[in-house]
Amino acid sequence: MAATPSMAAALAASLPAPQTAPTPAAPTYEAIPASMSKVIDIEADIPVTSVQLDGLVVSKIIKHSREAQGSNAHGLLLGLDIDGTLEINNSFALPHHFTDDDDKSIKGVARYQASMLRSLKEVQVDDSVVGFYQAMTLGSFYTQSLVETQALHQDKLRHGGIVIVHDISQTARGNASFRAFRLTKAFLDAYKRNNFSTDSLIDHRLTFSSIVEEIPLRIRTNPLLSSFLETLSAPAPMPSVDIKPTTATSTAAIPPSFSVLNLGSGNISRNMEQIVDALDSYRTEEGNLAYLQRQIAREKVKAEGYIAKRKEENASRVAQGLAPLPEEDVNRLFKIPAEPSRLESMLLLGRIDAYSKSLEGTSSAGLVKMYAAKGSAGA
Structure with missing residues (x-):
């Protein structure tokens, strides 16, 4: 029986094929300094140990999640791996597919993804796919589609790729939640064998807690964005001279929020x-x-x-x-x-x-x- 197309296959349709380093010719130039060999990492020997998420990507994911009104928000992450750190500098949203059985919808998503990557390349913006993001609610992200997509990414991308999950319910309470995950080697081996029988789970020592492993994540803001946020949180003096001095500098650009007092x-x-x-x-x-x-x-x-x-x-x-x-x-x-x-x-x-x-x-x-x-x- 032929396998039905899935959303994971659509996402992987335009991903680059795994690149193998060609056999280098005899060097006729000066060798790369030892201090730069780790940073360049041509052969992808350095494993990814941390993820750095740009502030622009954070705002784009939050905006997309709010507009999608649910856990349907998903998209691709673009960036570069440098010295064991996966730096995510940009992202773009993917259109929501209604059913995995709708072949036209799946092909439409693949065409849109390929068109976006081609457009980014034309304007000389980073177009290297390093993973995808997925919105979730109440901390739950264990779904078949997420596992299938991440398995394809880890098989085709340079360093395996990661998935960023964003908890909408936490953000609604004023706590932006972003976490980075990838599939464990034991689970990926069982997935490639398509064997999740009792004996296979025992041999691979698999439980629900060993499906994915979390990667440390930090958020980076550029100096311009940090300066802008600083001006918003700083007191804004009133220009009028008729206002009392005690109230002239007490008005803040960002009003105080009492959402943390909400019992939820x-x-x-x-x-x-x-x-x-x-x-x-x-x-x-x-x-x-x-x-x-x-x-x-x-x-x-x-x-x-x-x-x-x-x-x-x-x-x-x-x-x-x-x-x-x-x-x-x-x-x-x-x-x-x-x-x-x-x-x-x-x-x-x-x-x-x-x-x-x-x-x-x-x-x-x-x-x-x-x-x-x-x-x-x-x-």
Whole structure:
């Protein structure tokens, strides 16, 4: 059965093919200094150990996430790897696809991606794809599409690429959340083998917590943006001489925000709903796996019974001096299903864990605020 096209395939359609360093000719020029050899890293021998996100990229991702109104915001990251640091200098949004089965939509996204990269190259802007970003809510980002896209990136990009996840719910509470991840080697090996059976999970020591590994991330702002933010947060003096001196310098360009005092009780109910939905999905998935396991067990019992019966018949024929019956292919006689994949169960467990941690953080902060409010009221 042919595999249906996925969004991951669309994103990978215009990615550059993995480059292999050609065999260099005999050097007829001065050798590269040792101090510059690590920075240049022609053969991509230095692994990426940190990610640097430009302030412009942060603002573009936040803007796109707000306009998309949900976790549909996703796009490509552009930058360069220097001395083990992946510097992300630019990004652009990708149009949202409605269904993975819509072939026209997938081809449209691929054409748009190729056109954007070609346009950036024409204006001499960095057009090297180093990963993608994905918006999420309540800390949960474990999805099949994210895993497929990141697996393709790690297979085709120079240093494997990373995924930046942006938590919309945290940003709405005034805490911009950006985290960088990549798939672990053990998970990527199991994914390439397309084997997520019980034995494979045990051999690779895979759990939902070992699907991805987090990479340290820092945000860099250029001096111009830092100066602009400084002017916004500094007191703005009033030009009028009629205003009292005490109020002339007390007005700030950015008004004070009291959002941190919000208990966030509205997010708790939504968080609980997400946990219940994830638990229901996990219970359904486990029920399907149990049904398939019982079906496999029944077919194996039939096959073992057939083999035992054939051995008894051959022993009886040999005792009578007759030739034994030929052995037949049991897999052809009995259609024993392959062991089902447990990838979806792992992703659902990761989702439940993320929702639970988000609920823990929201409720603990809310309790502290409630006790502080109670103490202030008593005073």
